[in-house]
Amino acid sequence: MSRVEHEAGQDRFVVRMDDGEAELSYLERSGRVLDLVHTFVPPEGRGQGVGDALVREAIEYAKANDYRLRPSCPFVRNWLEDHPEEAEVFVTGR
Numbered sequence: 001m002s003r004v005e006h007e008a009g010q011d012r013f014v015v016r017m018d019d020g021e022a023e024l025s026y027l028e029r030s031g032r033v034l035d036l037v038h039t040f041v042p043p044e045g046r047g048q049g050v051g052d053a054l055v056r057e058a059i060e061y062a063k064a065n066d067y068r069l070r071p072s073c074p075f076v077r078n079w080l081e082d083h084p085e086e087a088e089v090f091v092t093g094r
């Protein structure tokens with residue numbers, strides 16, 4: 001797997017793959033919140049930890065830059081259920 005890149009100008013974290021790009025897209029909200037809204041991983045990368053790598057990169061970015069994350073994307077919400085140790089960086093509600 002290629003490394004995760006943060007494309008801030010396009011509001012996404014991305015992994016380039018042979019059959020396309022995997023991405024975790026976000027919207028920046030007031031109060032230094034990144035709303036994680038959509039995750040896509042091409043078929044080649046599914047089950048290979050690509051989605052996990054995207055979420056972990058978003059978490060590291062948030063921690064390093066004093067952001068909180070909102071898990072609007074169903075994939076991210078499910079990931080968070082499996083990784084409650086990362087809950088402190090997430091906000092819920094609107």
